[in-house]
Amino acid sequence: MRELIEIDFSSYTNIVVLTGAGISVASGLPTFRGTGSIGEEPSTKKYTSVQAVEEDPAGLWHYFSHFRKAASQATPNAAHIALAHLEHHLRPDRSFTLITQNIDGLHQLAGSHNVIELHGNVHRTRCTFPDCTLEPYLEENLYTDSIPSCPLCGHLLRPDIVLFGESLSPLADWKSKRSLRECDLFLAVGTSGVVFPAANFVRSAAYVGARTIIINKEPINPPNPYFQEEYLGRAEEILPQLLERQSEF
Numbered sequence: 001m002r003e004l005i006e007i008d009f010s011s012y013t014n015i016v017v018l019t020g021a022g023i024s025v026a027s028g029l030p031t032f033r034g035t036g037s038i039g040e041e042p043s044t045k046k047y048t049s050v051q052a053v054e055e056d057p058a059g060l061w062h063y064f065s066h067f068r069k070a071a072s073q074a075t076p077n078a079a080h081i082a083l084a085h086l087e088h089h090l091r092p093d094r095s096f097t098l099i100t101q102n103i104d105g106l107h108q109l110a111g112s113h114n115v116i117e118l119h120g121n122v123h124r125t126r127c128t129f130p131d132c133t134l135e136p137y138l139e140e141n142l143y144t145d146s147i148p149s150c151p152l153c154g155h156l157l158r159p160d161i162v163l164f165g166e167s168l169s170p171l172a173d174w175k176s177k178r179s180l181r182e183c184d185l186f187l188a189v190g191t192s193g194v195v196f197p198a199a200n201f202v203r204s205a206a207y208v209g210a211r212t213i214i215i216n217k218e219p220i221n222p223p224n225p226y227f228q229e230e231y232l233g234r235a236e237e238i239l240p241q242l243l244e245r246q247s248e249f
């Protein structure tokens with residue numbers, strides 16, 4: 001029988017949760033990295049890397065239109081809902097930051113507020129011209145066979161996501177690091193825990209003395225010594241169970 005985690009959320013003041021694609025699997029969305037992910041398929045590598053923006057923008061839009069369609073039809077699962085519930089029920093003097101590597105927007109749909117989207121949001125579109133003043137906006141068109149251009153400057157538009165080979169948004173990076181400075185509970189969910197940035201974040205949290213926990217379907221390989229506790233299982237089962245055992249946070 002699996003060991004049960006005990007987390008008394010009320011005893012922590014600055015909670016930081018990092019989520020990865022594993023948390024959205026139960027909502028029917030594919031993972032981009034890891035065993036069996038679509039990022040491992042040669043055909044998709046091309047469209048998830050930064051080169052696609054210049055070399056094949058139509059292919060990029062076409063490729064992501066499938067994910068955007070799936071993400072717009074997906075609904076948050078019990079894991080997303082549990083995290084939103086936790087944020088809403090914490091005492092007002094507590095801080096809660098949800099850093100996500102996911103681009104599907106499901107945390108916000110579940111009701112989470114303080115969300116840092118490390119890799120952007122696939123429902124948002126922005127201009128490819130760096131000096132353009134067009135604000136990123138929510139896009140409903142899928143553009144399966146066309147490429148939209150900017151109404152202000154005429155350059156091509158692109159999904160507002162961080163592709164392989166691109167840097168994180170400086171603001172998202174800065175906000176994440178700020179939240180980790182005083183973190184006393186760091187919980188990683190549905191992420192492998194070995195790749196950037198999860199590995200750096202847990203190390204920062206461990207340096208400031210936080211309790212560090214990872215919940216994932218697969219064990220971390222190689223093990224990351226900065227995670228003090230590792231629990232194997234499905235986020236949509238474990239997170240609600242964790243909260244059920246606690247009446248106040």
Ligand SMILES: [Zn+2]
Nearest residue numbers: 127132150153
């Ligand atoms: Zn523009």
